[in-house]
Amino acid sequence: MIPELGHISLIIAFVLAIGLTVIPFWGSFRTNVAAMNLAPSLAVGILVFTATAFGLLATSFLQDDFSVAVVAANSNSLLPPIFKFSALWGNHEGSLLLWVLILSTWMTAVAFLCRVLPLTMIARVLSVMGLIAVGFLAFSLLTSNPFERLLPNTPLDGSDLNPLLQDPGLIIHPPLLYMGYVGLSVPFAFAIAALIGGRLDASWARWSRPWTNVAWGFLTLGIMLGSWWAYYELGWGGWWFWDPVENASFMPWLMGTALVHSLAVTEKRGVFRSWTVLLAIFAFSLSLLGTFLVRSGVLTSVHAFAADPERGLFILVFLALVVGGSLLLYALRAPAVASRVEYNVISRESLLMVNNLVFTVAATIVLLGTLFPLVMDAFSLGKYSVGPPYFNAVFVPLMALLMPFMSIGPISRWRQDSPRRWLHELLVPAIAMAALAPLLSMMLFDFNLWVALAVLLAGWVTLGVLRDVWRRLAVGGSGGLQWQRLSPSFLGMTFAHIGFAAVVLGAVVVTQHSEEQDLRMTEGQSAELGGYRFEMTHISQEPGANYVADQATFVVSYDDKIIATLVPEKRRYLASGQVMTEAAIDAGILRDLYIALGEPIGERAWAVRLQYKPMVRWLWIGAFLIGFGALLTSLDRRYRVQVVSGQEPSPVKGQGLGFAR
């Protein structure tokens, strides 16, 4: 009964989504207030019914209802309850339901938080989002119904959740990532609504900016968690593989990064308008493309739950319609919204244009590398794979090109600035970093040119940002520090830029200075790595909740002082018989020690991988700062300024020049 109720809820949500797509949209052209006023209630209705469907599916999982196909395939009576719950989105059908749930959450949030917007605008925005919901609900209902039953051949027990996914990281990684993916539909909907209405001004940018920042922040956190999870759970200590599925989430992130910065220019100066709209369309299109890549089974990956051509075709057609439709609309309407505001070449606008170019080029390059094998395959020109060397060769120089500008950007002025002023502001950081870079990189590790360069660039960005913080605090010269000048949006930017510097530094150091050894070890044997001594003291076998684990105990010492006892495991899961590596990590701010067991070799000996990973944590700490910063910016007071419906908000003081020409 419960699954049927869930199915019915999903169908009701689908019908409501069709209503949301059609009625308010129609009303917005007929200026039918009643029809437009329906939009928020319909959005809430969709949320209620998808949440009901989601709750009912969760109930089926928790009650071990193995007559439901998804539950039987992805859960097991021995599975701990928390994993039974997260197993809901550890599969194709369930994760799609989560996608729809999050989309309807965003819709409801827009409906509530944007009540101050002009009614036609909000009606159109919600209609566009409703259309996306129609697509995904249809996809769920027609090709991947999560409530499908296995009757009458109900299995006695489920075939278990993939052990890789039995991890706390998986409980939050997909929801966060989806918050980001789906959240990019909000700026997309705003962009489409603006194109339809032909109204694309600074207030439009101000409305969509906090949504974009929040979505992009969640996307950052989701990607960070995915990278962290891959590091400790996939077992081999890598943190980024340029795997197509990682790329699928990274491309919208790169495009989103460009969008976040371009929106800043559009809001403050009213320029880059049509470009910003295009970026909003691209960012969400890449989200959809990512969904297609991940969900259609064309890729070989952990995330490819099932290869079903029908599903692939459905998303491909949907993708073509959304991208094609919005680009067509853009082509027809963009000239009407183009801006005519002038700015000098030496200005903040130009620097942000550099950012935009670098990030769109980076996204294009990742797209090229990701799609190349698929395209070659589709035209039967051979089966290729594009590996990390390609991505590194192209991506690393691009980021290195970006960083010198990152310090200048925040301190530069809109419209017109002078290199002389930049020099005046940044001379001290520049000299300080040039002197410190070789020193710092030598102090921590042996001298390495790449690390020294990374320290130089990361330090340059950080000091530049801090210089800007100081400039704001000490303004006025009255002696006291002006803390209130540090607005949430400024602080958010500061955190994000420092976070970016930390990621770059962590990535370069861990790449350059990691040490790794694969060897065969027996009880009592020891090995040296990175100055640390690893002794395997004993091997044992321990039972777990739904698995049996072979454990090896290692005592790690440095200069004859014992630092840690690490117990890596090799687990055999009872339900599926699948074997999993559970690495043991001694984490630290400057280095991680990482031990993973390979396979048993002969009598009481194991293949063991020992790793020394310096500063690997900086990657995730940095990415966390970026995501946190992005979320923080949305708290800025200027986004909460109440706008009387239908009336233009007054421009922020001192920045009103050149608005809306």
Add this chain to the structure above:
Amino acid sequence: MHPLRKQRLYGVSLIVLLSSAAIGLVAFALRDNINLFYPPSEVAAGNAPADRNIRLGGMVVEGSIERSETSLATQFLVTDYEASVSVRYTGILPDLFAEGQGVVAEGRLNASRELIATQILAKHDENYMPPEVAAALEGKSSAPADSLLP
């Protein structure tokens, strides 16, 4: 020149400059960083190049895995049921690597046409088969791949 045109000129030249740099980098990076996939029968027939990285995919032949007692060296046969190729690998094998299961090995062929693998990829779960391997096992590796579209 009109300031607006001047501004556009700078913008356009920046775009041209950056994208040509990017295209150059891409071309350079693609030159030897892409691996072509070959099923065992193609390798056995001598159609695979020896001077560059390739990917080999198929099933691990039952009973063919030989492990060294003293090091992490392993040797096994990969087959598409038409021909088999010997693969040598030193290091830790993935958890789901097993006899009779699908595998993708990446590396170079040596003089005796054995693959010296630098990386071994196995499936991610019990039921999943890498699409390349599935296609190779259908015995029509170069036929149009039906994995992208039905």
